[in-house]
Amino acid sequence: MNTILPDTDINGYYEIRLESIGGLGANLAGKLLGELGVFYMGLNASSFSSYGSEKKGSPVRAFVRYREQKGEIRNNAPVLKPHILGIFHEAMAYNYPVFDGIKKNSKIVLNTAFSAGEAAQKYNITTGQLYVMNAGAIARKCGCRLNMVMLGGVIAASGFLSLDGMKSLCRENLGKKYPEAILGNLKGIEQGYEMVRTQEGYVCGKDSTNVENLAQSPAGCGLVSMKEPWSGRFSGYLGGVNPAAGNSMENDLSASREGYVPVFHPEKCIHCGLCDSTCPDMVFRFEKKMVDGKENIVNPGPDYRYCKGCLRCVSVCPVAALTREEEEKALKEGWLKKWENQNKGKGHEKEAG
Ligand code: SF4
Numbered sequence: 472m473n474t475i476l477p478d479t480d481i482n483g484y485y486e487i488r489l490e491s492i493g494g495l496g497a498n499l500a501g502k503l504l505g506e507l508g509v510f511y512m513g514l515n516a517s518s519f520s521s522y523g524s525e526k527k528g529s530p531v532r533a534f535v536r537y538r539e540q541k542g543e544i545r546n547n548a549p550v551l552k553p554h555i556l557g558i559f560h561e562a563m564a565y566n567y568p569v570f571d572g573i574k575k576n577s578k579i580v581l582n583t584a585f586s587a588g589e590a591a592q593k594y595n596i597t598t599g600q601l602y603v604m605n606a607g608a609i610a611r612k613c614g615c616r617l618n619m620v621m622l623g624g625v626i627a628a629s630g631f632l633s634l635d636g637m638k639s640l641c642r643e644n645l646g647k648k649y650p651e652a653i654l655g656n657l658k659g660i661e662q663g664y665e666m667v668r669t670q671e672g673y674v675c676g677k678d679s680t681n682v683e684n685l686a687q688s689p690a691g692c693g694l695v696s697m698k699e700p701w702s703g704r705f706s707g708y709l710g711g712v713n714p715a716a717g718n719s720m721e722n723d724l725s726a727s728r729e730g731y732v733p734v735f736h737p738e739k740c741i742h743c744g745l746c747d748s749t750c751p752d753m754v755f756r757f758e759k760k761m762v763d764g765k766e767n768i769v770n771p772g773p774d775y776r777y778c779k780g781c782l783r784c785v786s787v788c789p790v791a792a793l794t795r796e797e798e799e800k801a802l803k804e805g806w807l808k809k810w811e812n813q814n815k816g817k818g819h820e821k822e823a824g
């Protein structure tokens with residue numbers, strides 16, 4: 472019998488891990504990849520997800536495992552050393568231990584507006600082959616959700632999964648449930664596929680001896696980054712503090728955003744305070760400042776670490792001093808950093824200490 476899988480681990484598995492946040496559709500993408508293997512490619516497959524608190528914006532991992540038809544899949548453990556890693560949200564690249572278990576020949580598909588070289592450096596990716604695409608922008612152009620674009624990218628990176636099979640599966644599956652969205656979904660898959668197919672794959676850490684990424688995560692709480700169990704009686708953090716983003720200590724909500732941020736235009740602001748009373752996460756911290764010789768309470772701009780991108784502040788601002796902008800653009804232009812730096816040390820972290 473001909474083999475389909477280009478590479479397998481010692482158990483005969485080809486494995487995919489999708490790292491995402493709730494609401495971006497990684498769970499559905501994982502299920503579709505599993506069904507693609509079984510119904511369109513003659514493989515055995517299993518797919519399942521692991522959720523955090525089941526709320527929009529919390530981390531989600533979806534796992535897919537393939538095996539040639541002659542072998543069964545009797546392993547329900549998370550995928551620790553993926554052949555393909557799909558990262559749906561860029562904020563995860565610096566907030567979460569998403570690169571754990573990446574091997575030299577693993578393929579990483581990252582949703583980012585940066586070039587592969589820039590992203591590898593920015594996120595300290597020291598091994599694996601990196602493919603990048605601005606999945607959010609493509610999804611907006613095609614009128615589909617981001618997971619469809621990521622699906623196309625993962626299929627192209629695999630080099631063996633069938634694009635036509637995935638399109639047929641989507642017509643059958645999503646087309647029946649959401650007929651009005653199917654054209655946009657198919658377009659998104661195709662464009663994600665093309666975007667990755669036309670890249671060679673940036674070799675991360677060319678000069679590094681790191682052939683397998685087992686200890687990169689700054690948070691040290693990834694799937695495989697710790698040699699010892701990290702949350703046990705003796706190794707757990709005192710007081711049960713979770714050092715990853717979104718925890719009560721740092722309260723960093725940047726991974727909850729879905730492509731848009733409120734950009735602040737200080738020259739237009741009349742310091743009315745409506746944004747502050749509307750924002751559910753206290754992103755604005757008004758401060759005393761001398762203006763024309765008088766003491767005033769002024770808006771110093773949002774502290775984006777705490778902004779989840781709900782855009783309520785944009786709706787209430789009476790003078791358009793806050794506008795909705797694409798996050799990639801805001802990041803590239805340095806708009807977010809400007810306010811982050813200005814507000815450092817003034818906000819929530821002070822209270823947390
Ligand atoms: S609502 Fe607009 S004008 Fe009022 S303080 Fe906020 S940003 Fe400034």
Ligand code: SF4
Binds near residue numbers: 732753754773784785
């Ligand atoms: S988008 Fe505006 S209202 Fe929503 S969390 Fe961010 S700053 Fe607050």
